[in-house]
Amino acid sequence: MAEATDARPRALQLDPADNVAVAVRPLEAGERVELDGATVELIEPIRFGHKFALRPLDRGARVLKYHETIGIAAADIAPGEHVHVHNVASSRLPGPEDGAR
Amino acid sequence: MSPPSLTGYRRPNGGWGIRNHVLVLPARAAANAAAEGIVEGLDGAVAVAHEWVGVPGDPDTALVERTLAGFAANPNVAAVLLVGVSGEDEGLAALIDSRGQRLEAVTMAAHRGTVGTVEAGRRIAERLIAESAAAVRQPMPIAELVVGLECGGSDALSGITANPALGIASDRLVGEGATTMLSEVPELVGAEELLAARAVSPEVGRRMVQVVHDFERSVEALGVDIRGAQPTPGNIEGGLTTIEEKSLGAAKKAGNAPLTGVIDFAERPGPHGLYVMDTPGHDIEQMVGLVAGGCQIVAFTTGRGTPTGSPIAPCLKISTNTAIFERMEGDIDLDAGRVLDGSHTLQTMGEEIYEALLAIAGGAPSRSEVRGNREFAIRRAGRSA
Amino acid sequence: MSALPELRGFRRPGGGFGVRNRVLVLPSVVCATQVARQIASAEGAVGIVHQHGCLHVGDDLTHSEGELLGAATNPDVGAALVVSLGCETLRGKRLAAAIGERGQTVELVGIQAAGGSERAVADGRAAAARMSAELAAQEREPMATSDLVVGIDAGPEDELAAGLGAALADRGVQVIAPPDGLRGAEAHVSLARLGAQLLLSLPPAEEAPLGFAVVPVVAVGRDSELHRALAGDFDLILDDGATPEAAALVFERLIAHANGEETSAERRGARDFVLHRLAVTM
Numbered sequence: 001m002a003e004a005t006d007a008r009p010r011a012l013q014l015d016p017a018d019n020v021a022v023a024v025r026p027l028e029a030g031e032r033v034e035l036d037g038a039t040v041e042l043i044e045p046i047r048f049g050h051k052f053a054l055r056p057l058d059r060g061a062r063v064l065k066y067h068e069t070i071g072i073a074a075a076d077i078a079p080g081e082h083v084h085v086h087n088v089a090s091s092r093l094p095g096p097e098d099g100a101r
Numbered sequence: 102m103s104p105p106s107l108t109g110y111r112r113p114n115g116g117w118g119i120r121n122h123v124l125v126l127p128a129r130a131a132a133n134a135a136a137e138g139i140v141e142g143l144d145g146a147v148a149v150a151h152e153w154v155g156v157p158g159d160p161d162t163a164l165v166e167r168t169l170a171g172f173a174a175n176p177n178v179a180a181v182l183l184v185g186v187s188g189e190d191e192g193l194a195a196l197i198d199s200r201g202q203r204l205e206a207v208t209m210a211a212h213r214g215t216v217g218t219v220e221a222g223r224r225i226a227e228r229l230i231a232e233s234a235a236a237v238r239q240p241m242p243i244a245e246l247v248v249g250l251e252c253g254g255s256d257a258l259s260g261i262t263a264n265p266a267l268g269i270a271s272d273r274l275v276g277e278g279a280t281t282m283l284s285e286v287p288e289l290v291g292a293e294e295l296l297a298a299r300a301v302s303p304e305v306g307r308r309m310v311q312v313v314h315d316f317e318r319s320v321e322a323l324g325v326d327i328r329g330a331q332p333t334p335g336n337i338e339g340g341l342t343t344i345e346e347k348s349l350g351a352a353k354k355a356g357n358a359p360l361t362g363v364i365d366f367a368e369r370p371g372p373h374g375l376y377v378m379d380t381p382g383h384d385i386e387q388m389v390g391l392v393a394g395g396c397q398i399v400a401f402t403t404g405r406g407t408p409t410g411s412p413i414a415p416c417l418k419i420s421t422n423t424a425i426f427e428r429m430e431g432d433i434d435l436d437a438g439r440v441l442d443g444s445h446t447l448q449t450m451g452e453e454i455y456e457a458l459l460a461i462a463g464g465a466p467s468r469s470e471v472r473g474n475r476e477f478a479i480r481r482a483g484r485s486a
Numbered sequence: 487m488s489a490l491p492e493l494r495g496f497r498r499p500g501g502g503f504g505v506r507n508r509v510l511v512l513p514s515v516v517c518a519t520q521v522a523r524q525i526a527s528a529e530g531a532v533g534i535v536h537q538h539g540c541l542h543v544g545d546d547l548t549h550s551e552g553e554l555l556g557a558a559t560n561p562d563v564g565a566a567l568v569v570s571l572g573c574e575t576l577r578g579k580r581l582a583a584a585i586g587e588r589g590q591t592v593e594l595v596g597i598q599a600a601g602g603s604e605r606a607v608a609d610g611r612a613a614a615a616r617m618s619a620e621l622a623a624q625e626r627e628p629m630a631t632s633d634l635v636v637g638i639d640a641g642p643e644d645e646l647a648a649g650l651g652a653a654l655a656d657r658g659v660q661v662i663a664p665p666d667g668l669r670g671a672e673a674h675v676s677l678a679r680l681g682a683q684l685l686l687s688l689p690p691a692e693e694a695p696l697g698f699a700v701v702p703v704v705a706v707g708r709d710s711e712l713h714r715a716l717a718g719d720f721d722l723i724l725d726d727g728a729t730p731e732a733a734a735l736v737f738e739r740l741i742a743h744a745n746g747e748e749t750s751a752e753r754r755g756a757r758d759f760v761l762h763r764l765a766v767t768m
Contacts, residue, residue, distance in 0.1 A: 134751075
């Protein structure tokens with residue numbers, strides 16, 4: 001697990017294969033977060049517990065956390081962008097837009 | 102390092118309890134008022150109430166009876182006073198009796214209704230309390246522990262702090278011959294293959310995958326958009342985006358131990374190992390199912406904070422983050438958020454959870470017991486649209 | 487022929503009457519029920535203990551929210567205190583807002599927002615005490631028989647129910663039946679939503695009577711072994727069905743209970759609340 005930390009971690013990437021990280025403090029737009037050797041600049045504020053992208057994700061790409069698929073990108077997502085219900089669909093249970101599968 | 106010692110109550114039927122309750126149980130909703138009247142002002146007995154009316158031909162009868170009988174027969178219960186309405190409730194009494202549980206029954210039809218039943222029931226309850234006071238704690242093998250693993254009010258930190266730490270404690274308990282039980286099938290959607298891969302046999306692996314797929318099929322058949330309920334609005338505010346993200350985090354509670362079996366709601370597991378019980382995500386229904394299946398204690402991780410507990414089993418509440426531990430002061434036992442500030446590793450947190458489980462099993466009160474949170478709910482499955 | 491009975495109730499904004507003037511402590515989710523209970527016990531308010539609000543979906547959720555809203559805005563409820571946890575599907579805030587929009591006095595206590603169960607109980611007790619004090623100042627006023635709304639719960643095609651219902655309607659009472667063929671405890675919740683101030687419960691011969699948290703239940707039994715054995719839990723037992731004498735007796739009892747006399751269910755503290763669900767919980 002990689003940590004972006006000063007004294008305490010600001011975000012956690014749970015597995016090197018993950019393309020998202022979890023904010024473990026409220027983070028501000030413009031903050032630069034270093035994880036696993038790479039630096040990501042946040043393009044918007046990220047709330048405590050929420051995720052942001054570590055790499056560009058195309059619409060339809062698998063979102064990876066714990067080295068497992070946690071959903072499918074429903075839109076193109078840029079690095080440092082908030083990743084949540086507005087741009088990710090479940091890959092398992094039906095939603096209103098079948099096109100997101 | 103030798104395992105720390107544990108004490109408990111040995112029951113005549115061979116089971117081990119970690120509490121010594123006298124339970125007053127209504128067989129059906131019409132007996133709720135009588136059960137509550139019996140324990141009013143009475144120290145040493147606890148009553149529950151539920152909403153099962155039990156009209157003749159109710160399709161839920163077998164499930165409800167199994168749940169109520171399992172709950173009454175939990176070894177934390179020294180004796181149960183069953184409050185029935187009429188001769189129809191003899192079936193439930195027989196079921197409890199067949200488990201070797203100390204049982205007395207009082208029937209409303211024999212006492213002209215609630216008032217007479219409360220009078221007669223109180224005398225019986227007082228006798229049972231006096232009788233159960235003679236039970237003493239003895240050294241108890243850790244292998245006799247059956248620990249439920251539950252999460253409620255999850256947030257994104259659940260899968261990062263509290264659940265993996267609990268998984269370490271669960272693995273240690275299983276390694277020492279105890280039983281731990283994961284539940285909440287809707288919150289294993291996306292994690293079933295991981296769990297199946299650890300199954301002790303192909304049959305168990307198939308069953309693990311099947312319970313999850315059966316749930317998904319039932320959701321499709323209902324034709325509803327489950328996203329309004331799973332993840333919950335609170336989960337979503339806390340950062341969880343999809344059911345599979347929630348499930349992968351939830352499955353961390355089960356650590357890495359092999360999966361010994363998959364059992365039905367309120368069914369008893371085998372003598373040791375990690376099990377998955379087929380329960381809904383509903384916090385109280387699953388807790389009742391776990392306790393009805395024999396859990397003497399439930400470890401409960403929470404991200405958003407919930408005060409819930411069980412009438413007959415202690416509930417070890419573990420917060421995923423320090424903010425909620427401080428905010429919900431008095432409702433939470435342990436803070437796994439300390440993993441994030443460097444004061445703990447997952448390993449040391451897991452050990453602290455293990456120690457706390459044993460301490461509470463040995464008699465230290467959990468916060469839910471101190472606060473008197475005794476939620477109870479029965480699952481009705483025959484109500485699908 | 488006796489004079490028309492004097493009927494007195496609590497006038498409600500909007501023109502109707504309640505026959506009780508309760509503070510109803512209503513948990514929006516099962517995880518808040520014990521806190522609600524602890525709040526209600528200290529202040530003489532009525533707490534609902536139910537099993538719902540966690541992980542409902544779709545129509546089932548909408549339906550359940552509607553039933554809780556109906557309970558909180560029933561004319562017998564003088565004021566409502568919603569207790570929520572904070573993470574549930576059936577959102578406490580939304581429910582409290584909807585109750586307020588209907589013109590009902592309402593306050594909200596959130597367990598997570600308050601900082602745990604102990605603080606929530608303290609806040610809730612203070613709110614309940616405040617609302618109780620205001621309600622205590624309200625007095626009953628004269629109401630007409632036609633202002634009385636009685637919900638009847640009975641088995642399907644029950645002759646006793648039909649006969650009594652007709653006799654009550656003849657006397658000017660508004661009689662309502664449960665929707666969608668519901669009966670028993672689940673019907674009580676719907677009848678409360680439809681505005682019943684009293685329930686006339688006529689359980690079938692082999693079923694026991696239930697109370698209800700929101701509205702007083704007058705339980706009338708019949709000449710069956712079970713009903714005779716449970717006589718103490720009924721308000722009346724009829725030997726011969728819906729005779730004119732029986733109807734007169736039932737009407738007299740309804741008036742007495744409407745005027746404040748406790749029903750058997752109220753005396754024994756029977757406060758069931760059984761929600762009809764359209765789907766299983768998830």
